[in-house]
Amino acid sequence: MINANYIFLPLTAFVISILVNKFLLLYLHRKGVLDVPNERSSHKDPTPRGGGIGIVLGVSISALAYAAISADIRVFIIVLISFIIGLVGWIDDVKKGLHTGLRIAIQFICSVSIIYFLNPIDLLPLPLPLHIHMYYYGIIISIIWLMGITNIFNFLDGIDGYAGLQGFIGGLILSIITWGSAISIIGLLIAMACAGFLLFNWHPARIFMGDVGSSFLGFLFASLPFYFKDHPGSEIRSNVFFATAIFLWFFLLDGTFTIFRRIFKKEKIWKAHRSHLYQRLVISGMSHSEVVLTISFFYTLLILALLFYFCQPGHIIIQWPILIIGFILFLFYIFYTLYRERKAGININKEER
16 A cells, blocks of 8 residues: 555645746746846746746655654755755845855755765765775765766756756656655655646746756755665665666766866856757757657666666666666767757857857
8 A cells, every 4th residue: 555645745746836836927027037048048038937946845845744744854854955955046046146156165065964964975886896885085976976966957957848857757766766765755756846847847938947946956866865874785875876877867977078078178167058968959950848858768768777677686776787778878869969960050169159
């Protein structure tokens, strides 16, 4: 029998997300909190930003209710610290100009807090022979993981429906992988809150997620694997870290690939641009929804591989085949982008100037 928490709490997150976004459509227009398009934008009309607060409130209220009911302090810590990250994003969305150094400093403090309360990464969540003890280096790796995913998720929120669908997929897969645990319920809360938001954000979007939603989701996804503790004969923590990287695969690799590509070209990586692969597909003539559905197709293939290798005896994720499939699919993604650009006669170097 399914626990009632698996039904009522996700439904609550879904309803809160919808109601908050209905309110925001009027409030943000009245306050002038609009994302005005410029030469680097992928949209044409001024659109309210900050709709991700519906996701933040939907997930946070429902998750904190679960933490109170179950007296789960670890869930409380993760959600509370993630809420702080979202709140900083909301301030930036409304004020549009929060100093980058201050945001990074707050992210660093929040990351250290997660590590302090829930312990750093001990085992590198990669297949043998790379599955090694990190010792004190685990603290550095943990900070890079938390801050890296937070900012990459923020970078990749650039077209209608993309970050929202990533949140929905990530929450659903996280719930399946950790079924029966507290994190399984949190995964469903994320999925349903993102589903409510997508009703307003699917192309053509009536509202944008903003930093409040993208930074909150990125930090929350990065933090949730820390909930688990490894026990002798069990590596559930490493499995969840690995699974998180896989269901964020195209976000993480697109962000990392673009950062290194811009460094190689001696460009300022913090400067606004349109050189992520998904942005290049939009420039090539694809609609936002076509790009999102194309990437979702690649995700479907990779996640099927993840679930297949997760369903082995003992639920031990067999990692090498998944990594190989992931890199092959990402190469297809790159080549498909180059094909679209060539077909449209686009010179990406000129577009970036």
